[in-house]
Amino acid sequence: MTAQLLYGGAGLMLFVLGIWSFLVHEPLLRKVIALNITGAGVFHVLIAVAYRGDAAPPDPVPHALVLTGIVVAVSATALALILGARLQDSDDDA
Amino acid sequence: MTDPTFATRPDPARAAERDRDLKLLLAVLLALLGVTMTAIYALALNAGAAPRLADLALARVPQTGVDNPVTAVLLNYRAYDTLMELAVLLAALLGIWSLGPAPAGFQRSGPVLAGMVSWVVPLLIVAGGYMLWVGGYAPGGAFQAGALLGAAGVIVRLAGDPQAGLPGEAAQRWLLVLGVLVFTLVGLGLMLFGAGFLTYPPKLAKWLILLIESAATLAIGVALAAAYVGGRPTATSPLDPRPSAQPK
Amino acid sequence: MTQLVLLLLFDAVLLITLLGLALAAVLSPEPRRAVMLFIAFGLWLALVWARLHAPDVALAEAAIGAGLGGALMLAAARRAARARRQDAEAEP
Numbered sequence: 001m002t003a004q005l006l007y008g009g010a011g012l013m014l015f016v017l018g019i020w021s022f023l024v025h026e027p028l029l030r031k032v033i034a035l036n037i038t039g040a041g042v043f044h045v046l047i048a049v050a051y052r053g054d055a056a057p058p059d060p061v062p063h064a065l066v067l068t069g070i071v072v073a074v075s076a077t078a079l080a081l082i083l084g085a086r087l088q089d090s091d092d093d094a
Numbered sequence: 095m096t097d098p099t100f101a102t103r104p105d106p107a108r109a110a111e112r113d114r115d116l117k118l119l120l121a122v123l124l125a126l127l128g129v130t131m132t133a134i135y136a137l138a139l140n141a142g143a144a145p146r147l148a149d150l151a152l153a154r155v156p157q158t159g160v161d162n163p164v165t166a167v168l169l170n171y172r173a174y175d176t177l178m179e180l181a182v183l184l185a186a187l188l189g190i191w192s193l194g195p196a197p198a199g200f201q202r203s204g205p206v207l208a209g210m211v212s213w214v215v216p217l218l219i220v221a222g223g224y225m226l227w228v229g230g231y232a233p234g235g236a237f238q239a240g241a242l243l244g245a246a247g248v249i250v251r252l253a254g255d256p257q258a259g260l261p262g263e264a265a266q267r268w269l270l271v272l273g274v275l276v277f278t279l280v281g282l283g284l285m286l287f288g289a290g291f292l293t294y295p296p297k298l299a300k301w302l303i304l305l306i307e308s309a310a311t312l313a314i315g316v317a318l319a320a321a322y323v324g325g326r327p328t329a330t331s332p333l334d335p336r337p338s339a340q341p342k
Numbered sequence: 343m344t345q346l347v348l349l350l351l352f353d354a355v356l357l358i359t360l361l362g363l364a365l366a367a368v369l370s371p372e373p374r375r376a377v378m379l380f381i382a383f384g385l386w387l388a389l390v391w392a393r394l395h396a397p398d399v400a401l402a403e404a405a406i407g408a409g410l411g412g413a414l415m416l417a418a419a420r421r422a423a424r425a426r427r428q429d430a431e432a433e434p
Contacts, residue, residue, distance in 0.1 A: 001139060008135050009374060010357045014364055016128040019369040023120055029373050029418050033380050036411065040387055042368060043399075045135070048419060051394040052148065058395045059148035060163035062174060066165065066399050067237055068179045071314070074411045075186035078321040081418040085324075086193045092405050164398040233397035242406035248413050318410050324417070 004048050011044030017044045028084040032077055159299025161231035168235065169303045173292040177281075180273040180310060183317045187270060196325030199256025211253045218246040226311050230300070231281050236307040240314025247319025256328070258319045263327045266316060273313030356390050373419035377412060384408025 019036030022031050043066045050062040151167060158166040168176050203211065222242035229235030250259035259264050280302055281292040289295055294302050320327075363386055367379035388404035391397075 002350070003394075004139055005136060006353055006357065006391070008139070009132050010132050010361060012128055012135060013361060015131075015366055017361075018370060019127075020124050022123065024117060025368075027373070027422070029415065029422055030368075030376060032372075032418075033367055033376055035406065036380065036407075037368060039180050040364075040407070042382070043385070043403075044390075046398050047391050047394050047399060050396065051146075054395070057148075057152060057307070058152055059146065060167045061147050061172075063396050063399050064167035064175070065166045066396075067173050067235075067402050069406050070399070070402050071179055071237055072182050073416075074318070074406050075183045075321065077411055078324075078414050079186045079189045082190050082193055082321075082324050082387075085197075085418065085421055087135060088421070092399055092425075092434070162398070215371065233401055235398065238398075238401045238405055241410060244410055245405065248410065318406070322410070322413060322417070 003053075007048035007051065008045050010065075011041045011048055014038070014041030014044060017041070028080070030079050032084075035080075037071060039069065043069055048068060067088060105107060124285075153264065153313075157296050158164055159294060159296065160229075161303075162229060162235070164233075165229050165303070165307075167233050169306060170294065170299065173189065173277075173281075173306075176310070177274065177277045177292075180313060183314065184270060184274060187317050187320055190321055191326040193320050194325050196256065196323045200252055200254055203252075204255035207253055211249055215246045215249060215259070218242050218249070218341065222246075222315065226307055229307065230304070233315065236310040237314060239311040240318065241310065243315025244318025244322070247315065248322050249308070251319070254325070258323050259322070260316060260319055260327070264266035266327060269312055269316040270320070271313070273310040280306055343371075353393075360386050360390055373422045374416070375417040377419045380415065381408050381412035401431060407412065 016066055018034045018036075018041055021034035022038065025031060025034065046062040046066050050059040052058055151171065152163055155161065155163050155166050158170040160169070162165050219242075222239040224233040225239035225242060226236060227234075229239070247258040247260065251257075261269070277292075284293060284295075284302075285291050360383070363379060363383040367376055367383050370376040370379055384407045385404055388400040388408065391400040391403060
């Protein structure tokens with residue numbers, strides 16, 4: 001229980017840190033990194049919930065959710081970065 | 095300047111001050127949010143152990159055709175999630191392609207890097223195949239295998255091939271939809287035999303899951319490599335697979 | 343008892359390093375540095391998840407989250423650096 005609380009709390013801190021950075025920092029790349037850290041915080045909470053001590057096997061359902069989430073996060077990151085690059089290009093042309 | 099509130103030109107010092115106040119307010123609000131969420135999380139943990147999904151999920155793993163519980167959840171209990179996730183990956187790549195052609199590649203690698211690449215890339219592909227197979231009973235599976243294939247693509251692009259070693263556009267399109275296509279066809283085929291969408295009969299489950307995972311691995315690998323290329327493949331003649339991006 | 347304390351210490355070290363890396367990645371104004379720190383953060387996260395008995399997810403995070411995500415971000419950082427250099431050349 002202590003480990004769950006400790007790791008889950010750390011995940012929530014990552015979540016808040018990511019949102020703060022996303023709102024405060026201007027450049028797109030920093031916003032993308034901030035969003036990824038927010039996502040990592042959510043994943044971290046899910047993994048902490050799935051952990052059931054060193055003796056019992058962990059809950060596989062949140063693990064599968066996180067696995068799906070990682071791939072979705074990376075595809076969103078790729079799209080955001082390339083959209084940003086194209087916007088930059090069109091700004092340069094204008 | 096008559097009334098500072100309606101000043102036409104914002105005073106930079108005041109603007110900076112307001113900016114700082116806003117940031118402070120934001121930090122306070124977010125700290126409150128964090129404390130509230132932590133309190134709720136702690137309460138939820140202390141609420142006691144209700145009957146949990148984990149035991150149910152673990153108990154029925156022998157019927158799913160695989161021994162790794164995570165693969166069982168991904169490809170059997172919650173196969174819909176994985177299908178939709180492949181669709182999201184495909185949609186993201188369509189978005190990337192619709193934003194324009196790929197930027198130029200990197201300069202072609204020298205003999206040392208090229209030699210290393212010719213060793214590492216086949217190794218990565220073999221490791222991907224291993225990852226796919228081992229996912230049935232140990233940590234691994236389609237995502238990790240697909241990531242290894244994608245990494246092979248990244249290395250090939252870094253070594254100078256602007257298309258990251260991917261085939262032509264038509265073949266790429268087929269490979270990209272392969273995951274969703276095979277997944278949906280298996281689901282519909284099972285429906286046709288009266289089993290329900292993606293409800294595998296236990297005897298066939300292992301092979302159906304392996305089929306879906308193989309298709310998904312290829313699709314994920316190609317999608318990740320194509321996302322790194324960062325645009326629609328540039329048109330090349332089929333006789334010359336290496337476009338002449340580099341000047342002599 | 344000592345074993346429990348040692349384990350708690352181990353957890354604390356893991357988590358403090360994790361949060362420190364995240365903070366460093368978020369606070370770094372230089373794009374390339376921020377991305378490097380983010381990759382380090384992703385790899386460390388994979389380590390923490392291995393500690394929580396989630397090896398599948400740890401593998402995926404190390405390969406996809408830190409590896410490919412990092413590669414995409416490094417490419418973006420390179421573009422940003424080049425754009426900044428061009429701006430500097432255009433307006434000396």
